[in-house]
Amino acid sequence: MTMKVLYGAGPEDIKSYDTERLRSEFLITGLFAADIVNFTYTHVDRLIVGGAMPVTEPLSFGSGIDIGTPYLLSAREMGIANLGGTGTVNVDGKLFTLQNRDVLYVGRGAREISVASVAADAPARFYMNSVPAGADFPHRLITRAESKPLDLGEARRSNKRRLAMYIHPEVAPSCLLLMGITDLAEGSVWNTMPPHLHERRMEAYCYFDMAGEDRVVHLMGRPEETRHILVADGDVVLSPAWSIHMGAGTGPYAFVWGMTGENQEYNDVAPVALADLK
Structure with a gap:
């Protein structure tokens, strides 16, 4: 059997993209505006x-x-990460309290979702990933303490970090969604x-x-022809x-990673040698 791969926005396309076009196609900004769901x-x-x-x-x-x-999650599942102050999520009448x-x-089939902050001066920031789902799994709160941590990298290479798995077969199962949070160790940037x-x-x-003045230089594209x-x-x-995904920050930062596709095998990857990046 053979399997041909066709890309929508393919690697050949971005060869001609300027900065504005690259950002418009691959970067999402302005998600966290007061009292708005985006x-x-x-x-x-x-x-x-x-x-x-x-907030209010x-x-x-x-x-x-x-x-x-009929509903946003009629045929979808969703992960909601709280990146701010303490907040609550009400899913069809069931209330969950989320700390930072x-x-x-x-899970699939949820109809009405409502989010709120416990304190207006320390609002919650709810970040959401939703993907199509072909199976039902129960709603579940995964606290920071219940996530599965993995310590990766080396301080001498400035890439020491702790990856925490949340929505993952080893922690909380789902149909196709994977979701977690990575924190960099002090002094690491990659x-x-x-x-x-x-x-x-x-x-x-x-x-x-x-911090407001800091940035992450996120590298993407094919290994032999990268963009940032x-x-x-x-x-x-x-x-x-088809794209690599890596970055270095000008100051401390963390990131939520969300994945979906054909499987949930976290280690199903093809490593790229640094010497092959161009």
Whole structure:
């Protein structure tokens, strides 16, 4: 048997992209605006990225009018990570309280979701990833303490970091969504090092806990012809399966990673030698 791979926005396309076009196709900004729910739908594995920062009142969503289904999650699952102050998520009448770096898995079939902050002067920042799902899994809150940590990298190479798995078969199962949070050790600047490709999954990075003046230089593209995007706090970069994804920051930062595709094998990757990057 053979399997031909066809790309939507393929690696050949970005050869002619200037900075503005590259950012418009792969960077999502402005997700966390006060008292607004913002979603972006991408045809890269039909991922939906969302952000909500309730300050003065709860924010509700759940309609599927924009995607042609009765409800947003009629045929989808969702992960909601809290990147701010303590907040609550109400899913069809069931209330969950999320502290900073807690993640809520919302299974297929949820109808009405409402998010709120406990304190207006320390609002929650809810970051969402939603992907198509073909199976039902129960809603589940995964606290920071319940995540599975992996210590990676080396201080001498400035890439020491702790990766925490949340929505993952070893922690909280889902249909196709994987989601976690990576924190860099003090003095380290590089993430996802060494770089790699995972042909069978796409990934989205949401960078956070960054000072206003800092940026992450996010590298993407084919290994032999890389491109870069400058990323600020709260920005999201989409990484198609054909692209590397790695970055270095000018100051401390963390990021949420979300993946979907053909499998949930976290180590199903093709490493790329640093010497092969161009």
